[in-house]
Amino acid sequence: MCLCMTLAYQLAWQHALRGESENVQRQLGLYAQALAQRIDRYRTLPEVLSLDPELRSALHQALDQPLSPSQVDHLNRKLELANGVSQASTLTLIDLHGKALAASNWRDARSNVGEDYSFRPYVQQALAQGSGRFYGIGMTTGLAGYFLSRAIEDEHGRITGLVAIKILLHELESEWLQVPDTVLASDAHGVVFLASGDDWRYRLLQPLSAADEAELAATRQYANQPLRPLRYKVEEQLDHGGTLARLQEPALPGRTLWHTQLLPASRWQLHLLHNTDASRTTSRWAAAAAGGAWLALCLLWLFVRQRQRITRLRLRSRQELETVLHQHAQELRTAQDGILQAAQQAARTTDTGLSPSLEHLPQGVVIIDADLNLVAWNSRYVELFRYPAELMRVGHPIEDLLRHNARRGLLGSGPVEGAIQRRLQHLRSGKPHLHESAKGDGTVLEIRGNPLPGGGFVTSYADITSYKNAARELRSLADTLEKRIAERTRDLDAAKQEAERANRYKTRFVNAAVHDLLQPLNAARMYTSLLPGHLHDAAGRQVAHSIDQALASQDAILTSLLDIARMESGQLEVHVRDFALNALLEVVQNNFGMQAESEGLTLRCLPTHYVVHSDEALLRRILQNFVSNAIRYTRKGRIVVGCRRVGQQLRIEVHDQGPGIPESLQQEVFEEFRRLDEGHADDRGTGLGLAIVERLGRLLGHEIGLRSQLGKGSVFWVTVPLGDAAALAPPPVPSHVQQPDTGPLHGACAWYVEDDPSTRAATCALLQRWGCQLPFAGGAPEALAEAAPGNAPQLVLLDVHLGAFYGPDVYTQLCERWGSAPPVILLTAERDATLRRQAAERGWGFLAKPVRPPALRALMSQTLVRGREGG
Secondary structure, eight states, X not given: OHHHHHHHHHHHHHHXXXXXXXXXXXXXXXHHHHHHHHHHHHHHHHHHHTTOHHHHHHHHHHTTSOXXXXXXXXXXXXXXXXXXXXXXXXXXXXXXXXXXXXXXXXTSTTOOTTOBOTTSHHHHHHHHHSEEEEEEEOTTTOOEEEEEEEEEEOTTSOEEEEEEEEEOOHHHHHHHTTSSSEEEEEOTTSBEEEESSGGGTTEESSOOOHHHHHHHHHHTTTTTOOOEEOEEEEEEEOTTSOEEEEEEETBOSSOEEEEEEEETTTTEEEEEEEEOHHHHHHHHHHHHHHHHHHHHHHXXXXXXXXXXXXXXXHHHHHHHHHHHHHHHHHHHHHHHHHHHHHHHXXXXXXXXXXXXXXXXOSSEEEEEOTTSBEEEEOHHHHHHHTOOGGGOOTTOBHHHHHHHHHHTTTTOSSOHHHHHHHHHHHHHHTOOEEXXXXXXXXXXXXXEEEEOTTSOEEEEEEEOHHHHHHHHHHHHHHHHHHHHHHHHHHHHHHHHHHHHHHHHHHHHHHHHHHHHHHHHHHXXXXXXXXXXXXXXXXXXXXXXXXXXXXXXXXXHHHHHHHHHHHHHHTOSOOOOEEEEHHHHHHHHHHHHHHHHHHTTEXXXXXXXXXXXXXXXXXHHHHHHHHHHHHHHHOOSEEEEEEEEEETTEEEEEEEOOSOOOOGGGTTGGGSTTOOOTTSOTTOOOOSOHHHHHHHHHHHHTOEEEEEEETTTEEEEEEEEEBOOXXXXXXXXXXXXXXXXXXXXXXXXXXXXXOSOHHHHHHHHHHHHHTTOEEEEEEOHHHHHHHOOTTOOOSEEEEOSEETTEEHHHHHHHHHHHXXXXXXXXXXXXXXXXXXXXXXXXXXXXXEESSOOHHHHHHHHHHHHHHHHHHO
């Protein structure tokens, strides 16, 4: 048994330790991702500020002469404003000699302005290499932070100074405090500079060399903080990358699982110290279970042996038991006959009527003969009905007792004589009876009557008042419970209605909030589309491209949040029909083929002849999410989209050759904002695509699935029901369409009705760049005042929500004033399917904000060409 328990303990310990190691590694990955995201949030800010003309001019002037107090004050306020927008810690402008010319904390008593930072590595790196990074304690403020710097060059490419940003990371330490494990971050020297506990900060994981000590002293990285050693003893190196150690100072109880992850970009290391008591407890339970199983086997063997012995005993004693049963049955028959004889003898020998053999019974009992005269009774019978002594005599007719009860109202309402005759006739018939009777004082009697052998009748009267009262209370309790259930049901209905109202309010709030957020985002995307034409250096165009990508990611997040809100509120319309799947796969191939090629991948959608029953638009969105994720996470190889029939269902699969997904994360990837780290650095996704896929699958009743193997790739699939191919309409015969003229926007006349000034200014600049004429651009009141017969444009760009005005109504009034109806395109942040359908029915164009310039240009060109052909 001891050997079995030891083996079970070791196996359980290794299994539990391996599981905890996987969880620790996954947590380390999340912490590393959070740290990288926090730094990435501010990474582009120094690059943007390095292009600022005022900062470049100030540093160029500082080479020849000092800046005036007014110039310094202006620069301080400019950096303070930029710092307030970015919510960083400190922004500092430093000249070529390492002196701080201006800083965002110029109002503080310990301001950076005027301080010499030439000894700091981030200053030296920026002046020598163009950019720098460094973590250390601020010499001026005394607060630790991460410094990012960017060199500023003049028009000849010479470095004249730099701009530095300091990022505080104490919020990460606050987040680490919420978990029971110990989280540490150490630099390249092995110094712990971030920790989830104060005792762990500024500890040495390894002794410093003389060169390390000299470097720390020269850069004053940790100021005057004493660096104490972290004392620990390594007990075992695990196969899956972890270490078992005992922490001595600071002390941790028991053995600690220690995992480390390298951050290549910064040469830092993240450490997570996890207590293994849970694994040890699991192992002990496993050992106990193994010992219990061993004991159970032993007991089972003993049980089988015992059952065999009992079987032999049963075979031997069966005859004895049959004999005993036969004797007992004979004795019972003899006792029954004796009781009947004793009752008959008591009836024959009773002179007073009170039978001693009936006195012990709790019921009232009366015996009458075949002539309906009293033979015997007990005192309980007299007590229940309070008969006078002169009536209780042997041989007295039972009819007199019935008449006595009738005079006291015990026979109920109605004719008395009829009630008496009915009872007498029942006794003469000799039929058994059972009924209940209520007396005037509230007593309820259960009356049972049975005929006697040889004539006569015996009747018993049992007092069941307490039983009836209990039954009434139970019925009352049941009624009360039913009322409470009804009340609770009404309360639940009210709560459900309140929840539905809250959900509708939440959806309206999300729609309104997204609408308001998309307005400035639309203007920003319009402006960024104009930036490349005004920037002539590669660095500026790269910054503009980064800004456009960030805005596109924000647009994708807002759009996804709006879609999730619409799905949860039930406002997303579903149009299920039979359609050929091959056309949808061709659209996916055309939309993503070039993108896959740009990433060095091959996308192939296998042709199919199947017809499916689903919503074509929503199914296309599911497949597009699958393919987009496959491109994002596949480094090389190919991506295949194909179909597999499963009974009356068709499973559409997307195969990739990416890194694969661990089994422990395969459910989490369908949650909101869950992203893996293996994607391309410039396209990390929003973390909402698969969450939307999961909701669309539930909405359509389609099963969504995933299977994956690490290092070999993943397969995402959706199962849809097969449709009826015979129900499909024949494809329309393509007609010849005349090719539009080159440059339809050049010289075109358009009106732009928009109440948001920033969006209006950005769009107008874009339209003028395309060669459009804009005689009018303004709000709804100005448009109505400007419109007159003869000045109708060729095209109208119209917002839907125009303050107190509604866009479609404004368009109707404009057409009345013009006397004509030019084509119109709705540009709106409202993504209501009803509005989109109404626009399609009226032949209007529709674009959702934020508008992508290529999409706007294409739709305007198409609308103008269609208008010219129709004219």
